[in-house]
Every structure is written in C-alpha cells, then in structure tokens.
Amino acid sequence: MNLEEILRRRHSVRAFDDRPVRLEDILALGEAARLAPSACNSQTWRFVAVTDRGLIARICDEATRPFIRNEFLRQAPLVIVGCSQLDVVANRLGTAITGIEYFQIDLGIAMEHMVLRATELGLGTCWIGWFRENKVKRILGIPRRIRVSAMLAVGYPRGEETRAHSRKPLSEILFADRWGEPLGPIDSGVFG
Ligand SMILES: Cc1cc2nc3c(=O)[nH]c(=O)nc-3n(C[C@H](O)[C@H](O)[C@H](O)COP(=O)(O)O)c2cc1C
Numbered sequence: 001m002n003l004e005e006i007l008r009r010r011h012s013v014r015a016f017d018d019r020p021v022r023l024e025d026i027l028a029l030g031e032a033a034r035l036a037p038s039a040c041n042s043q044t045w046r047f048v049a050v051t052d053r054g055l056i057a058r059i060c061d062e063a064t065r066p067f068i069r070n071e072f073l074r075q076a077p078l079v080i081v082g083c084s085q086l087d088v089v090a091n092r093l094g095t096a097i098t099g100i101e102y103f104q105i106d107l108g109i110a111m112e113h114m115v116l117r118a119t120e121l122g123l124g125t126c127w128i129g130w131f132r133e134n135k136v137k138r139i140l141g142i143p144r145r146i147r148v149s150a151m152l153a154v155g156y157p158r159g160e161e162t163r164a165h166s167r168k169p170l171s172e173i174l175f176a177d178r179w180g181e182p183l184g185p186i187d188s189g190v191f192g
Helices: 003-009 023-034 053-063 071-075 088-098 102-120 133-140
Strands: 045-050 078-084 124-128 147-155
Touching (some): 003 102, 023 045, 023 102, 045 102, 053 133, 078 102, 088 102, 102 147, 133 147
Antiparallel strands (some): 045 078, 078 147, 124 147
C-alpha cells in the first residue's frame, strides 16, 4: 500500500473482532510514533499500550463522559493512551512566548503516524478525545505531571467495512496566498 492508498483506506473503526494485536505490531506502532517530528525535537510523547481487558473495562466504566460514551472501546484488544511529559524549552518557554501548545501538536502527529502504520498493518483505529483525563491517569498509574490528551482504540475491524467519510470541498479549506482566495480550479477533493 502506498501512502495515498493508506490515506484513502483509513477511517474510524468502532467494531473489533476478538483477535489480539501482536506484540510486534504494537512495537511497530511505537516505532512509527518515535519517528515523528516534534517542536525543538522535544519528543514529549509517551504512550501506554493497554491490552489488559480489566483495565480497558475500567477505562470504559470510569473514564468515559456522558453523551459520547465510547462503549465500543470495551471490545478493543488494544488501547493506546497518548501522554505528554512536558519540556521546559518547547512547552514552558515556547508556549509562554507564542501561546501555541506544542505538546498537543506533537502528540497528534505521533499518534497519527501510529494510525497510518496501523492501517498499513490491516488494523483499524479510532481516535478517542472524549474522556476524563484524571480517571485514566488514576487507573493506569500515570503521574499527575503527565498530560493525557488522546487515546486510540486499535484492533482488527469486525464485519463489513463501513466508510462514511464526508469532507468539505478542497476549495473551502485550501486558499492561495490570501485567506479566502481560491487556488485555481479546485473542486470537491478526494472524499467527496
Ligand atoms: C482528536 C480526535 C478525537 C476524537 N474523539 C472521538 C471520540 O471520543 N469518539 C469517537 O467515536 N470518535 C472520535 N473521533 C473520531 C472522529 O469522529 C472521526 O475521525 C471523524 O468523524 C471522521 O471520520 P473518519 O475518521 O472515519 O474519517 C475523534 C477524532 C479525533 C481526530
């Protein structure tokens, strides 16, 4: 699969079969994250790969939030918890000057590296951003100073592949030189 095929194939998967994710594949996801760029090469990302079913059930029971309960997480054979160990230069000084939360950008890039590698390995993933950070930290013994900003459910997709991509047209998101200026004759983009 080349990169464009991976990008087109990736979609959020919320139903998984019983197969566990192999250790070598978990390591491959970690390696994909490790190669990611980060502000000042600060590499603030840390990951907890949770495969213990009891811990995953506790995350579901204790760390989800109302409205979007993310119940599907319970069946995921692997949950990757995305953490950040903040850095003095990039995350304290840098953010104080620019107001940009570099650690969040860095974690997003690293975790999307994992998502794309997982897609290549035939695994399905879904980002989880709606949860209680402090509860997840307590369940997994993550120190208070560490931030937890996102999780990924990972596993082999169960059932029919459903692809419900809907995307804004390219003309709405990509401008030429100045805000709002169209970039030539561009149209709806690849996902329609
Ligand atoms: C930062 C982030 C947080 C998300 N949080 C959740 C979540 O808590 N629960 C969920 O079911 N999907 C979550 N998603 C998945 C999005 O709903 C999904 O990516 C979007 O609808 C586009 O669909 P696609 O991934 O299939 O292209 C999240 C995605 C991102 C990037």
